[in-house]
Amino acid sequence: MSYNKKVFLIDILHPAHVHFFRNVIMELKNLGHKVIITAREKEISIDLLEAYDLDYHLISRQRNGIMLFWEMIVRTFRLMVICRREKPDLLMGIMGPSIALAGFLLRIPRWIFYDTENAWMTNCFAYPLATRIYTPQCYLSKQRSNETRYPGYHELAYLHPNRFQIDKKIVEKYGIDPDAPYVIVRFVSWQASHDAGEKGLSIEQKVELVDHLEQFADVYISSESPLPENLSARRLNAAIEDIHHILACSRLVVGESATMASEAAVLGTKAIFISDTKRGYTLEQEKLYNLVGNFSCSQLKKVHSLIQEELSDPSSVEDRKKAHQRLLQDRIDVSSFILDEISEKITS
Numbered sequence: 126m127s128y129n130k131k132v133f134l135i136d137i138l139h140p141a142h143v144h145f146f147r148n149v150i151m152e153l154k155n156l157g158h159k160v161i162i163t164a165r166e167k168e169i170s171i172d173l174l175e176a177y178d179l180d181y182h183l184i185s186r187q188r189n190g191i192m193l194f195w196e197m198i199v200r201t202f203r204l205m206v207i208c209r210r211e212k213p214d215l216l217m218g219i220m221g222p223s224i225a226l227a228g229f230l231l232r233i234p235r236w237i238f239y240d241t242e243n244a245w246m247t248n249c250f251a252y253p254l255a256t257r258i259y260t261p262q263c264y265l266s267k268q269r270s271n272e273t274r275y276p277g278y279h280e281l282a283y284l285h286p287n288r289f290q291i292d293k294k295i296v297e298k299y300g301i302d303p304d305a306p307y308v309i310v311r312f313v314s315w316q317a318s319h320d321a322g323e324k325g326l327s328i329e330q331k332v333e334l335v336d337h338l339e340q341f342a343d344v345y346i347s348s349e350s351p352l353p354e355n356l357s358a359r360r361l362n363a364a365i366e367d368i369h370h371i372l373a374c375s376r377l378v379v380g381e382s383a384t385m386a387s388e389a390a391v392l393g394t395k396a397i398f399i400s401d402t403k404r405g406y407t408l409e410q411e412k413l414y415n416l417v418g419n420f421s422c423s424q425l426k427k428v429h430s431l432i433q434e435e436l437s438d439p440s441s442v443e444d445r446k447k448a449h450q451r452l453l454q455d456r457i458d459v460s461s462f463i464l465d466e467i468s469e470k471i472t473s
Contacts (some may be wrong), residue, residue, distance in 0.1 A: 129473075134160075134162075134224070135217050136223060140169075144173070168187075173200045177366070184207075205230065215233070221239070235256050240278070259272070259275065261277060261404040273466075278456065306436045307343040310380050311382045325399075332353065337429050342376055342377070345464070372385070378394055398419050416445065
């Protein structure tokens, strides 16, 4: 495939965005394009960029409350300074409030990729300013005139079999037997803009959940926030770039992260997503493939029932494998899709 050499700017706001774009970044660079990465220090986003040896410009650090608005002003200003200097041909990002505004003011094409319907404040601001919006087909809103929908999930940009292969030796180096049943539990910090109004599970509910899981399998906890003392010994201490191998070999993933639930599903691991807000992609992964169970925080008894059902029934493993194959047949390699869109609309 022949490409005219271009300059691309990719804005990273969250650790998951590093995973989403890293294959696109690497392939664009291999084709001789210049790729500029602007980054926000949030949780492990910078650690991930450095783990994958990706150069970046740090232009803001996570702020909350009223300071989030100030962070966006500063971030957009710094982004515009870089754009004036580097003259990118295209801005890309997930959520994209800063690239939408900077690109609009500087008349640079800006593409936003998103899959979170309840981030209404960000979406109402960024979508009208975007040149193009890319969302999964399962996205729960009316399609806009500048919006393209594709048959995939964000997580298939980096966990499609074309992009990721399970390595059991990576799991073993953390003292985990990849062939024995174990469960990954994920708790989040609830600091993202789309988490406004959500509190997640209480400390008591977290302890209850883990105690119930331990009746059936070993439990390893991944948590953005501090764990209570009686759960801290179960914290998963693994390199951030290795987590997907551990997810892929696990028997079940349970927790508050929609992203990790979807990662589990596209890897063929059953997930239970607990949240008072819903996502189109986890609902579809439940309805079509039964690879995710969606529950609110008040439905913990139902969560316990599903845990027992999944971990006590040997036939569920084979059912999960068949469902995973159907998912991969139905859905696309999202990184290849993005590269094809760039080839058709920017570099041809």
